[in-house]
Structure formats: C-alpha cells, structure tokens
Amino acid sequence: MSAYLTTRRTMLRGLGVAMALPWLESLQVWGQEAGTTAVKGEAPVRFAALFSGNGFHRDHWWAKGAGKSMELGPVLEPLNEFRERLLFIQGLYNEEALKGNIHSSQTGNILSGAPLESxxxxxSGISIDQMLAKHYGQTTKxxxxxxxxxxxxxxVHKNYSMLYSSHISWSSPxxxxxxxxxxxxxxxxxxRQNASKSDQSVLDAVLGDAKDLRRGISRSDKQKLDEYLNSVREVEQRIERAGQRGELQGWRPALDKPNIPRPADGIPQDIADHMxxxxxxxxxxxxxxxxxxxTLKLNNDHSSLRFPNLGVDYMIHHLLSHQESDDWLKVNQFFLKQVAYVARKLDAIQEGSRTALDNSIIMYCxxxxxxxxxxxxxxxVIxxxxxxxxxxxxxLDYLDKPNRKMCSLYLSLMDKYGLNLDQFGDSTERLAEI
Known part of the structure; x- marks a missing residue:
C-alpha cells in the first residue's frame, strides 16, 4: 500500500470543502481512535434516534415471535423485511415523564430520563446522543x-415549555x-468547511482529489467510490430542484433567505419530500x-403536521392521534416507511463483511x-x-420485570460504544438481554 494511502486522512478535499470517505477495504484506516472500541480496519458503529410524537394506533402496534417467523402488527408492516435485524421492545418507561403535564413532560426527557423544570x-438532562457525542463523536467532522x-x-402548554415537545436532543440540562x-x-x-454563499457543487470541488485516490484503490473500491459520489450528486441535485420549485425545503447557501416566506404555522410545504x-x-x-x-425528529409531540400526500389533510397530527381510525393507521405507517427507508439505504452500503445497517443501532421511539x-x-424498535x-x-417485554427503565436501555446501548457509565438518568442498572 502506498505511503499516500497509509498516511492520508479519510477525506476528499477541495476549495472550502472536506468530504469524508465511505469505508474502503483498500484503506482500512478507520478504528482504534481515541474514545472508540472499533477494531482496526472495521467500519465504525453508528447510532441514530428517530422520533415521532403522539404514539400509534392502539390496536396495531405489536409484534410476536422471533426471526423470520416474527409477526408485526399493521403499524410495523413497513419493517417486515428487517424482522431478523429488529428488536421490538415493550414495557419501558421514564418515571419523570409521568409527572408534570402531557406532551412536554413526555418528550423533553425521552432520551435522558431527567426531571423537567416547570x-x-x-x-432537562443531557440526552444519550450527546453523551455519546462527547465520548465517541470527537473523531468525526x-x-x-x-x-x-x-x-x-x-x-407554554399547561405550565411547561413546548420546547420540551420540540427537542429530544439536549447538549446540557x-x-x-x-x-x-x-x-x-x-x-x-x-x-462545507465554512457556511458561505457558493454556487459550486460540493462534489465538483473534490473531483481532483477523488481522481488521485482512484489510482491506488482496488476495482471493487473504485465501484464503491463511484456509487458514493453518485449518491452525493443525487442529493445535491434534489436540493437544487427543490430550490427551483420555490419550496421552503430547497433553501440553499446561495440565497440570503428562502425565496418564499416560511408558512406561518411552520409546516413544510411538502412533508414527504422533506422527510x-x-x-x-x-x-x-x-x-x-x-x-x-x-437524531431525526420526524415531527414534534403535539404536532401540527398535516398529510395531504396521504389524503389526510382534514386534521393535524395531534388531533388525529386521538382517533383510532384508518387514517391514523395510514399516518403511522407513513412514519414507519421513513424508518424502513433509512434501514434499506444503510443495508445497501457494504462495509467489509457487514452492511452499514449491521454497523448501526437505529432506535425509533x-x-x-x-x-x-x-x-x-x-x-x-431498534x-x-x-x-x-x-x-x-x-x-422483549419488560412490563412485568423489576427493571423497565428507558435509561437502563441507554446504559446498555452506550456500552456498545465503549461508554461505560455507572448511572444515566434515573438508572444504575443495565437492561437485561440487551
């Protein structure tokens, strides 16, 4: 392997741009970094928390069985193809979420278990993703x-700030x-290294460095690099097209502000494209x-989103959640389709002997x-x-178990990233079977 390959950072660089590379077998330089437990040459383990507010259809959120034979309730049907790589966990709770009011008090500590100020x-309290960021996230851009x-x-809703309903990630209390x-x-x-107005494509800026890199990598890695660069280009082009349509989601650095006013109620103009x-x-x-x-918050708790893309435009998400209707199920499945989409895309990315999905923990709650x-x-669901x-x-059902704290789950998950804490939130005990 050339000195260029063994000493270079896993980045493509250009004017004002630094783009990290995907896992390539020819480089194998990920791992053994400070604060990680990765094995040299293996891809890192990722963590994502996806969230949607207001819960699900009472009769249709369930799972039973195991492996290929696992049965998923109608809400979870979009995840059928991932049954062998899925954990359905029920019975957990945050004690502090049962205090205070509804909505805000049930969301502001979903990832921390912390008490909330009224x-x-x-x-609130530092959330699991930010605990991991302090320990595990410092080696990435x-x-x-x-x-x-x-x-x-x-x-403010019933004496609690609605910021609690809007944020699941907390950097400090x-x-x-x-x-x-x-x-x-x-x-x-x-x-981009610096957020500034620019019409230059991120991909165009690093093509010279990518060309140099291609000379020293294997044929399969060249194909993987091309697929990766194409995926970057595709996202760029989609953002570009959204801007040309004049949509809020298409705001780009070349503009001082969105080219149309943000809707007063804060709802994205095309929620399906936005998600x-x-x-x-x-x-x-x-x-x-x-x-x-x-973390990806698909909507707020007490959400005002509507879903014209589903033909469900007569009621906002929060009010719809109080009905156990076919339309509520349809909206539930729409959210699960986003989770399935993320899983499917990650599963298509090969990283050595595993896929990016295998190298991730994606929690949806x-x-x-x-x-x-x-x-x-x-x-x-994980x-x-x-x-x-x-x-x-x-x-896994913890409803009748002596330990059923969400923070016990978080202690167990943080162990997977080499962050071994004695206590997190309201728990000092790992969750059995995780």
Missing part, C-alpha cells in the same frame, strides 16, 4: 447531527441541541463518516404508546446489530 423554565422536520414551538430543519444547511454542515431528504442526509452522513451520531397520552409503556454487538430478531 413554570415555563428550561431544564460533525460530533452529532440533529435534524428535524417541524419547527420548534416556543410557547439547559440547552436543547440546535435543530436543523433545512436539508440544504444540514448538507452543508457535513461537507425523505432528511433521511437521505442521515444515511449520507453515516456513509461518509462525517458523523456517527444522529415515541413519547407515548397511544394518542391517549399513555407514557407508562413506551414504544421502542434496527441494526451494532457491529455484531446486538442480538436481533427478538421481541
């Missing part, structure tokens, strides 16, 4: 990526992690090792089990095998 104040598809709500709702800005954060772009950016971030940690505000049994550290294809 009276319109802001105090972006320690963690925090994405959303609905604007934060700064109002008083600081919700800034939430990026613009796909173009999220994309720039991954690939899909954010899912693509999550995958691209993991594929390029720009970050290994991401909500603030309550059903729209009736039941937070005593939180819905949790996809991916955590680099071989997680046994999947199982249904």
């Amino acid at each position: 009276g319109g104040g802001i105090r 972006v320690p963690s990526l925090v994405l959303g598809c609905e604007k934060s709500n700064p109002s 008083t600081t919700p992690t800034p939430l990026e709702v613009y796909p173009a800005l999220a994309f720039d954060r991954l690939f 899909r772009l954010m899912c693509d950016i999550l995958v691209l971030a993991f594929q390029t090792d720009s970050t290994r940690l991401c 909500s603030s309550m089990l059903t729209g009736s505000h039941d937070a005593t049994k939180l819905p949790v 996809l991916g095998r955590g680099g071989g550290k997680l046994k999947t294809g199982r249904v």
